[in-house]
Amino acid sequence: MKNQGNSSHGDSGRLSTDNEEEFTKVAMASFQAREEEIERRKMEVRERVEMQLGRAEEETRRLAQIWEELEVLTDPMRKEVAIVRKRIDMVNRDLKSLGQSCQKKEKEYKEALEAFNEKSNEKAHLTSTLMEMVNDSEKMRMKKLEELSKILDPTN
Template sequence: METTGEDLKHKNKQIAELISDLANISMSDDKKMEVREKIQTHLRRVEEETKRLMPEITEELEGLAVPMSQEVAFVCKRIDCVNSVLRSLATSCFNTGKKHKEALDALEAFLELNEAFYEINKEKAELEIKLLEMVSGSVVMDDQSEKKYEAEEERNEMNSISSNNEVENEKVIEAARLKDGLRRSKRFVKEPVSTEEHVKDTKAKGKVKGKKRA
């Protein structure tokens, strides 16, 4: 009957139990010697059985070593593939992170430039508004100045016309005075009128004045 590993384990367990019982049981020296011899005999058998089984165990282990080594090689190959994929993913992640960082930096720079451009446009708009206000004020002032100038010109023209009219009136009055003076001078130069004629003339003038008043 072939002895297996399980049988060896069972025998070793029995030996351990015997040794334990031997330590606990109180017996004579002869009995102890007998038990010791049995144990030694059993141990020799176990040793012989172990020596006999060692080649078989070694052969079985060697037989298992080939598929196990193949399995280990396959697992190692899979591990290498996984490590290669992981390294590729790590490189891709690093490059992607670098690109994202560059994109974020570019976006931040663009936002800063956009903000600066907005501030510049804001200042430009404020300056344009001020310029429009100044131009509008200047136009209003020019309109007011022009209206004032036109009013002044019109007033000067009216004054000039009034002055000319006054001069003309004065000339007319002066001419009338001169004419009246000449007429009076001519009247005084005429021959002397008699008192009777003078009275008639005065009455005639009085009648004419009365008709005019009526």
Template sequence: MTTLKQAWEHEQQQQQQIQLVTNTSNNNMSYSGSQIEDNINSNNNINKDEETSIVALNVFRAREEEIEKKKLEVREKVTAQLGRVEEEIKRLAGIRHELESLADPKRKEVTTVRKRIDTLNKELKPLEKLYQKKEKEYKDALEAFNQKNKEKSGLVSRLMELVGESERVRMKRLEELGKNIDSLC
């Protein structure tokens, strides 16, 4: 089989020969016997060349059809692959959406709880200061109370001692007076 380039070159040669024959026939209207035979032989060669070019053209067309078929097959495979890829993209997008929807409610709850904690922390700070102030006041008051109570206990003890001593002194004095009265009588 001839290659496409060879078939094209052959077709070009045939066209040049046909052009040459037509030019020659127009210029020379009279043919000699040998010229006619040469022209017939040349025409036979041209017919063989035409057949060769037709065969080459048919081969070329067959190859073009084969190439087109392969292009269609490849295009169909690519289209099928793209379809599968698009399906995978849709499936992955669905999975991503599900993941985001699962994460969203928890994220909202966490955010709400964190905000509430922050608010409570802000409220607790002044309360803690107030508590510490009140606790200090309480401790100071308790210490003062305990000190006064201790002082009172000390005074009560002293009072009891004084009262006890006073009673003894008075009793002693009464006894002395009672003895003095007894001695006078």
């Protein structure tokens, strides 16, 4: 009876039903195409995520390997460095000893220089005193000689 109801509207009712079915088919096809597109994009994103996870796992393994190498890393020149450090320590001890010796000898030198200068000044003073005494002695002897000469020769 449905056809009869539609037939009362004429062919346009049938056309309307055909249009609705066609519209439904198109809508379903469009919906299915969108769902397929969504699923395809979802798979693409999933593949990209899996690729990035793979790269992240590889990077994690690489970093773990580098970390292990860092943990066991030893200085290849450790022995040579230790030898040089010991020699530096020995030289430091020698330098300390030599520095103390230099200070002691500098002090001795200053004391000797001071004593030398004191003795030089004393010698200069004594020499000056001697010269004055010799001059005074010569003057006194000359005076005495003149007195004796006058006594011998009263005419002068």
